[in-house]
Amino acid sequence: MIKDLIRGLWRENPIFVQVLGMCPTLAVTTKALFGFSMGIATLFVVVSSSVVISIIRKLVPEQVRIPMFTVIIATFVTAADYFLKANFFSISKALGPYVPLIVVNCIILGRAEAFASKNSVGRSFLDALGMGLGFTCALIVLGSIRELFGFGTIFGFQILGDGFEKWIIMILPAGAFITLGILVGVFNIIDKKMRARERVQG
Amino acid sequence: MEFEKLILILIGASITNNFVLTYFLGICPFIGVSSKIDSAIGLGIATTFVMTLAATVTWLIYYYILVPFNLVFLQYVTFIIVIASLVQFVEMFIRKTSPPLYKALGIFLPLITTNCAILGLTLFMVLRDYNFLESIIFGLGAGVGFTLALVIMAGIREELKFADVPEPLKGAGITLIIAGLLALAFMGFGGIISSG
Numbered sequence: 407m408i409k410d411l412i413r414g415l416w417r418e419n420p421i422f423v424q425v426l427g428m429c430p431t432l433a434v435t436t437k438a439l440f441g442f443s444m445g446i447a448t449l450f451v452v453v454s455s456s457v458v459i460s461i462i463r464k465l466v467p468e469q470v471r472i473p474m475f476t477v478i479i480a481t482f483v484t485a486a487d488y489f490l491k492a493n494f495f496s497i498s499k500a501l502g503p504y505v506p507l508i509v510v511n512c513i514i515l516g517r518a519e520a521f522a523s524k525n526s527v528g529r530s531f532l533d534a535l536g537m538g539l540g541f542t543c544a545l546i547v548l549g550s551i552r553e554l555f556g557f558g559t560i561f562g563f564q565i566l567g568d569g570f571e572k573w574i575i576m577i578l579p580a581g582a583f584i585t586l587g588i589l590v591g592v593f594n595i596i597d598k599k600m601r602a603r604e605r606v607q608g
Numbered sequence: 609m610e611f612e613k614l615i616l617i618l619i620g621a622s623i624t625n626n627f628v629l630t631y632f633l634g635i636c637p638f639i640g641v642s643s644k645i646d647s648a649i650g651l652g653i654a655t656t657f658v659m660t661l662a663a664t665v666t667w668l669i670y671y672y673i674l675v676p677f678n679l680v681f682l683q684y685v686t687f688i689i690v691i692a693s694l695v696q697f698v699e700m701f702i703r704k705t706s707p708p709l710y711k712a713l714g715i716f717l718p719l720i721t722t723n724c725a726i727l728g729l730t731l732f733m734v735l736r737d738y739n740f741l742e743s744i745i746f747g748l749g750a751g752v753g754f755t756l757a758l759v760i761m762a763g764i765r766e767e768l769k770f771a772d773v774p775e776p777l778k779g780a781g782i783t784l785i786i787a788g789l790l791a792l793a794f795m796g797f798g799g800i801i802s803s804g
Contacts, residue, residue, distance in 0.1 A: 425780040428635035429724045472721075473692055480685040488681070503731040506684050510724040512636055579630050580795065583788030587781045594776035 410529050414536030420513045421544035421586075422593040427513040430504050431545060432582040438561045441549025443497045445542025447490065447505060449535075451482045452514045456522040456534035463523045475518045476509070483508045513537060551585055552576045614745045617738075621749030624798055627725050628757035629791040631732075634725030638758060639783050648762035649755070651716040656751025658698060658720050659729055662691050663747030666730040667740055687730050695721045725754055760790060 420426050430448070435441040455478050466474050487505045490498040498505065508514070517537055522530040550560045556576035558566035575581045627633045637651060666687050674680050699717045703710045720726065729750050733743045764786055773782050 425639060426636070428639065429632045429728070432632040432635065473689070476688050476692060477685055480688050484681060484684050487684070503728060503735060506731055507633075507724050507728055509684055509688055510727050575792075578791070578795070579632065580788045580791040582632070583784050583791055587777070587784030587788060590781040590784065591774070591776040594781070598776070 407529070407532060410532040411536040414533065414538070414540040415543070416540070416597075418537075419540045419544060419593075420537055421541060421548075422590055423597075424513075424516075425590070426516060427511045427541065429507055430511060431548065432579070432586060433504050434501055435545055435549040435552055435582065436556065436577045437553045438546055438549035440497065440500055441545035442542065442561075443490070443494070444501060444504065445538070445545040447486045447501075448508055448511060448513070448541055449538030450486055451479060451508050451511075452517055452538045452541075453531065453534045454482050455479045455514060456517055456530045457527060459518045459522040460525065460527045460530035466523075471523065472515075472519070475515060475523075479514050479518070480509045513541060548582075548586060548589060551589075552581060556581070614742065617742055617745050618749040618752075621746050622753035622756065623794070626753040626757055626794050627728070627750045628754055629787065629794045631728065633728040634723050634754050635787075637719060637723060638761060638787070639780060643762060643765045645759060645762045645766065647716075648758040650712055651719070652751070652755025652758050654716045655720055655723065655725065655754055656748065658691075658695055658717075659726055659751040659754075660744060660747040661698065662694055662726050662730060663733055663743045664740075665694060666690055667733060667738075667743040670734060683734070687727060691726050691730070692721045725750065757790070761787070764790075 414420065418424060421428075421431055427448070430444050434444045455475070458478055459475055483506060486508070487498070490501070490505060517534055521533045525533070554560055554565055555573045558564065558570045558572060573581070576585065621627065625631065628635065628638050634655070637655075669686060669690060670683070674683060674686065679686075695717055699710075702717075729747060733746055738746055761783075765783070768782065768786075777785070
């Protein structure tokens, strides 16, 4: 059971390993807070749609499952979007069309297709929770790095002094691509070391 | 004046505000598929076709059905259904009418439904209040921009096979870094519209 939860956090991390769901990842992480909000919104959608899909998995005919999944996902995304608009208007404004774009986030349909449509409700819930958390963590890391160098702050707190020359490139699209590329590389190095250590112990 | 605005939308969507490199839309096929120039061109053309059609159809549905009947909250559900059925329809149509074209484009069509660039396009179209003609041009421009980015990337990746890439960066890592450099290059186009 625990394995279902842990998998999404590291070994099958949706961003660093599977490289899925790139558009929100790159677009909203100019600040750590935006990354966090996007992560939570996606977490909500992936968990609720996985649970619903797992519940109805035996009722859905094979041929129409993809359209069904998409409609379920789109419904939850609409709910998340209206919730953000009502309660956190400034964040909703900053995230713009990238909240509705959660509909086509490949992570969610991927989990529905690969896991929730084949497994029990409990396991699907844990799997989706793990994937959502892994996604959120990755967004916060990416957002923090870009905010630190782009604005000198993390979550709005001043980290680097006034003397720091801001790297505008980090907030621009080019910075997003390059930072994520380097992060994927760093992730691979750490993962390789961990696997090597496991092999020695085992 | 009207014509001038259409040209600006076309250039804006395809070059200065390139969908892939500025709005990060359609990154999945950009990273996953684009390793051969031929298939990049095929996917690009198929996407451009669906984008133009999707912009046309969703515009009509949004302004003639959703808005008058106060159903705007169904926007996302409707748009995604329209796009999915449109892709299906285009696939069937091409298969019936032109088998050679189907052979060339067929395998790419199912991939397009989950391409965020299409849904993104329809959302931007509504956000920016484009009129009917502008929306069609916007769809076309976005498609051309997507194709352009995809083909450039495929060309670079064909050369990359012979390059000595550090082990941890192989695959996704180096692709993202190249995309970053491309985005930098495309920023250079930014001056065209504002100065002109």
